[in-house]
Amino acid sequence: MTVSRRAFVKSGGLALFSLGLDPLFLGRAAYALRRPTPSSAALVCLFQRGAVDGLNMIVPHGDPLYYRERPRIAIPAKDLVDLDGHFGLHPSLAPLKSLWDNKSLAAIHAVGSPDSTRSHFDAQDYMESGTPGLKSTSDGWLNRYCRHDQEHADTAFRAVAFGPQLPRILAGTSPALAIDDLQAFGLRVPQEGARDKLTRAFEELYDGAATGLLASSSQEGFAAIQVLKRVNPAQYQPANGAAYPPGRFGRSMLQIAQLIKAGVGLEIAFADLGGWDTHINQGSSEGQLAARLRELGVGLAAFAQDLGEGMRNVVVLTMSEFGRTIAENGNSGTDHGHATAMLALGGPVNGGKVLGRWPGLDPASRFEGRDVAVTTDFRDLFGEILARHLGAPDLGAVFPGFSPSPQRFPGAIRV
Amino acid sequence: MRLRVLTVWLALALPAALGAQALTPRDSALHALNRLAYGPRPGEVDSVARVGVMRWIEQQMAFERLPDVLLAERERDFKLLDYDREELAQRYGEALRQRREMQREMARSGDTTRPRGGGPMRELRELGGELQQLAVVRAVLSERQLREVMVDFWANHFNVFVGKGADRFLTPSYIEETIRPNALGRFEDLLIATAKSPAMLFYLDNAQSVAPGSSPPGPLSALRRGGTQRRVPTGINENYARELLELHTLGVDGGYTQQDIIAVARIFTGWSIDRPQRGAGFAFHEWAHDRGEKQALGVRFQGGGMEEGVRLLKLLASQHATMHHVSRKLCARFVSDDPPDGCVDAAVDAWHRSSGDIRAVLRAIFTSPDFWAPQALRAKVKTPLEFVVSAVRAAGAAPDSTLRLAQVVSRLGQPLYLQPAPTGYPETQAQWVNSGALLGRMNAAVALAAGRLPGASVDLDDVVAATADHALLVDAVNARLLSGTMSAHTRAVILAQLADVNDPVQARTLAVGLALGGPEFQRQ
Numbered sequence: 001m002t003v004s005r006r007a008f009v010k011s012g013g014l015a016l017f018s019l020g021l022d023p024l025f026l027g028r029a030a031y032a033l034r035r036p037t038p039s040s041a042a043l044v045c046l047f048q049r050g051a052v053d054g055l056n057m058i059v060p061h062g063d064p065l066y067y068r069e070r071p072r073i074a075i076p077a078k079d080l081v082d083l084d085g086h087f088g089l090h091p092s093l094a095p096l097k098s099l100w101d102n103k104s105l106a107a108i109h110a111v112g113s114p115d116s117t118r119s120h121f122d123a124q125d126y127m128e129s130g131t132p133g134l135k136s137t138s139d140g141w142l143n144r145y146c147r148h149d150q151e152h153a154d155t156a157f158r159a160v161a162f163g164p165q166l167p168r169i170l171a172g173t174s175p176a177l178a179i180d181d182l183q184a185f186g187l188r189v190p191q192e193g194a195r196d197k198l199t200r201a202f203e204e205l206y207d208g209a210a211t212g213l214l215a216s217s218s219q220e221g222f223a224a225i226q227v228l229k230r231v232n233p234a235q236y237q238p239a240n241g242a243a244y245p246p247g248r249f250g251r252s253m254l255q256i257a258q259l260i261k262a263g264v265g266l267e268i269a270f271a272d273l274g275g276w277d278t279h280i281n282q283g284s285s286e287g288q289l290a291a292r293l294r295e296l297g298v299g300l301a302a303f304a305q306d307l308g309e310g311m312r313n314v315v316v317l318t319m320s321e322f323g324r325t326i327a328e329n330g331n332s333g334t335d336h337g338h339a340t341a342m343l344a345l346g347g348p349v350n351g352g353k354v355l356g357r358w359p360g361l362d363p364a365s366r367f368e369g370r371d372v373a374v375t376t377d378f379r380d381l382f383g384e385i386l387a388r389h390l391g392a393p394d395l396g397a398v399f400p401g402f403s404p405s406p407q408r409f410p411g412a413i414r415v
Numbered sequence: 416m417r418l419r420v421l422t423v424w425l426a427l428a429l430p431a432a433l434g435a436q437a438l439t440p441r442d443s444a445l446h447a448l449n450r451l452a453y454g455p456r457p458g459e460v461d462s463v464a465r466v467g468v469m470r471w472i473e474q475q476m477a478f479e480r481l482p483d484v485l486l487a488e489r490e491r492d493f494k495l496l497d498y499d500r501e502e503l504a505q506r507y508g509e510a511l512r513q514r515r516e517m518q519r520e521m522a523r524s525g526d527t528t529r530p531r532g533g534g535p536m537r538e539l540r541e542l543g544g545e546l547q548q549l550a551v552v553r554a555v556l557s558e559r560q561l562r563e564v565m566v567d568f569w570a571n572h573f574n575v576f577v578g579k580g581a582d583r584f585l586t587p588s589y590i591e592e593t594i595r596p597n598a599l600g601r602f603e604d605l606l607i608a609t610a611k612s613p614a615m616l617f618y619l620d621n622a623q624s625v626a627p628g629s630s631p632p633g634p635l636s637a638l639r640r641g642g643t644q645r646r647v648p649t650g651i652n653e654n655y656a657r658e659l660l661e662l663h664t665l666g667v668d669g670g671y672t673q674q675d676i677i678a679v680a681r682i683f684t685g686w687s688i689d690r691p692q693r694g695a696g697f698a699f700h701e702w703a704h705d706r707g708e709k710q711a712l713g714v715r716f717q718g719g720g721m722e723e724g725v726r727l728l729k730l731l732a733s734q735h736a737t738m739h740h741v742s743r744k745l746c747a748r749f750v751s752d753d754p755p756d757g758c759v760d761a762a763v764d765a766w767h768r769s770s771g772d773i774r775a776v777l778r779a780i781f782t783s784p785d786f787w788a789p790q791a792l793r794a795k796v797k798t799p800l801e802f803v804v805s806a807v808r809a810a811g812a813a814p815d816s817t818l819r820l821a822q823v824v825s826r827l828g829q830p831l832y833l834q835p836a837p838t839g840y841p842e843t844q845a846q847w848v849n850s851g852a853l854l855g856r857m858n859a860a861v862a863l864a865a866g867r868l869p870g871a872s873v874d875l876d877d878v879v880a881a882t883a884d885h886a887l888l889v890d891a892v893n894a895r896l897l898s899g900t901m902s903a904h905t906r907a908v909i910l911a912q913l914a915d916v917n918d919p920v921q922a923r924t925l926a927v928g929l930a931l932g933g934p935e936f937q938r939q
Contacts, residue, residue: 173846
């Protein structure tokens with residue numbers, strides 16, 4: 001089914017119904033031609049820590065070598081969700097198929113780092129600092145983006161990482177919040193009256209006696225508490241019957257959706273999910289990797305459903321430090337490889353395509369004879385999204401020593 | 416003898432002479448306790464003022480002579496200190512072996528569940544947590560405060576990341592054997608010790624930096640460790656060389672080139688680590704060393720084997736750029752985020768004169784007019800570690816030996832030994848001050864005052880008596896916990912908050928929580 005975006009908009013809602021599409025995406029299609037306004041555009045980055053097997057996530061089933069190299073763990077063609085005759089989704093990602101069909105989901109294959117390291121630590125570090133090969137960079141590229149983009153006010157919720165600590169990717173001098181749980185943000189006093197009283201007391205203390213950064217940061221913090229009081233995270237109900245998966249990842253996605261809907265100025269959100277380091281028994285259509293992908297797929301689909309037409313200004317990007325070996329290993333798993341696949345989801349996404357130049361699995365085109373070669377430097381993908389989705393004015397400041405070039409952009413964002 | 420006379424002269428003359436504008440003996444005692452120590456314990460400002468602040472500083476410098484009985488007792492709780500590097504290496508090797516075994520078993524049985532948290536590596540992860548807590552406990556309890564501050568400074572300057580592979584078991588001995596014995600010694604010795612430390616060699620990848628084309632004697636399988644097929648290293652790795660020049664010694668503007676980095680990396684080829692089964696100590700692999708000629712910083716190196724690296728480290732330690740870079744960072748720690756040139760120049764002069772005696776450099780900073788200038792007072796925002804430790808000390812609380820207090824420090828933004836970047840944590844406030852972190856500090860302060868801070872037990876009766884007289888209470892909180900720094904505004908706000916609190920104990924909890932969570936206590 002290939003229907004151009006233009007046809008979507010012209011044909012209107014009834015046609016969409018007749019195509020069997022979820023009515024939720026009416027909104028997205030109708031807004032498809034409107035550029036997101038910079039002030040409300042949001043980017044959600046999801047880090048798959050541990051190196052996801054891109055080949056079993058976005059499966060090159062049209063390549064016989066794929067089945068030859070993976071006799072025990074390849075995804076059988078009958079189980080796949082075919083995308084374009086050559087690539088298919090892992091069956092656990094089936095909830096994303098409708099998003100693919102309405103062209104708000106794209107995959108970018110053979111993306112990765114120019115650095116050859118196969119150390120999780122180093123590769124994650126490089127992907128978060130945005131300076132592959134250079135260890136001494138102390139801040140992360142998302143933080144540098146916030147610092148150099150003066151268009152946006154630094155509201156307390158401009159950049160939020162969901163987790164107990166601020167990840168490397170958001171570390172730096174621009175304010176960024178680490179929130180483990182939105183419901184616990186603020187002063188932790190069980191009784192509401194007492195909590196409000198204590199909050200006011202601290203607010204007065206800092207109003208009157210704090211100077212410099214202490215003063216401005218505390219003001220932001222108290223403003224954020226006020227905002228959350230209005231938003232009331234404890235009472236949140238996802239819209240459109242969206243059902244998030246249980247667990248930390250699902251809760252993070254739910255709370256990101258909530259912040260976006262509340263209009264609190266959220267521009268950058270970050271969450272991570274682990275368990276991708278599948279050296280042993282990674283499974284095929286079912287098993288270890290399938291379970292992790294199911295959580296990801298259900299979480300992403302619920303997020304898109306919950307936001308509904310709000311997705312028109314949102315891009316969700318998955319990333320992982322590297323991919324895994326083309327051939328399965330002796331333990332029915334895969335070892336550390338090189339390029340992997342990433343997913344981009346949202347209204348601004350140039351969806352319904354597998355983007356990036358596919359290098360193939362042929363031994364001659366492999367990296368170091370064994371891994372999928374990198375044909376898209378991750379900075380070109382990240383840079384494209386910052387520039388075309390968030391309107392970043394100066395990518396050189398975000399990725400020092402590298403100039404992302406529109407000629408090399410994989411084309412993840414519609415222009 | 417002459418040194419002693421000089422010291423006495425300094426003790427008597429300096430604070431008065433240098434800080435003549437404003438500093439009372441109590442002001443200077445508080446300033447010294449904030450910067451050279453993790454803040455005053457109740458009554459400590461007065462006791463330091465009585466001794467004389469310069470004399471107290473000299474006592475802190477000569478820390479070997481300070482008894483530290485309480486801490487020595489507490490250190491017995493830490494089983495980490497019972498293991499030396501070789502034992503830890505054996506445990507690590509054993510854990511790796513068990514994990515391989517478990518993986519083989521899983522592969523055989525077709526079990527597709529992921530190995531969960533437990534398992535063979537668990538003990539090593541726990542040791543990492545113990546390491547963090549040990550740092551917090553030492554900072555709270557030690558009488559040798561300046562030494563603990565300097566251990567923190569150097570462990571951060573020569574940062575390693577305890578979460579990276581073998582550094583899980585290499586970091587404890589790095590702290591105990593590399594950093595602590597050299598924290599107030601000579602910079603050159605410290606630099607060489609870090610260069611030879613297995614933790615640093617692993618963290619910055621020098622352990623696998625080899626001359627191109629070289630290969631180890633014996634079967635290749637010896638290099639395949641950990642069950643994963645690790646590639647045999649095939650060439651030089653520049654990581655250590657680059658950070659050595661940029662971060663550890665010369666500084667980013669230290670006048671070196673990419674060619675220097677490559678030459679330095681070649682000089683250090685062969686500096687590596689023994690296998691875990693053999694203790695994982697420093698090993699120089701002759702076979703991996705690049706025997707060719709190198710030109711680094713305008714000096715020729717050839718044919719020296721391992722000695723080339725030692726020569727280079729000595730050369731780096733004696734460079735003016737190194738002295739300036741490290742002195743400036745010390746002044747950023749002790750004086751202000753953007754320190755004046757005066758104290759930096761004084762530190763560099765002392766470095767030249769003493770050939771890098773760290774105590775001499777520190778003494779120059781602590782006797783510099785910039786250190787005692789009124790604008791330096793409370794000019795620095797506390798790091799999360801400094802905030803938590805100083806609050807625990809101010810409240811007369813005792814840390815337990817669990818990981819919980821270290822976790823508080825982590826949640827406030829400074830997980831110890833877990834900074835992945837070799838830069839370590841910055842010495843400036845922007846890293847620590849943001850809205851979420853400040854709310855975190857307020858929560859920690861309120862929890863501590865209520866006796867609910869995880870990992871710390873507190874008895875406020877020992878510090879401030881509960882009283883129904885709110886003015887008296889707030890004055891006591893100011894005197895005992897804030898050392899008299901409470902502003903009139905803060906005093907008024909706390910008193911207003913207490914207005915409808917009738918229970919004296921509740922009033923005290925509230926007053927202490929607001930005082931420790933308020934703006935004055937965030938500064939030092």
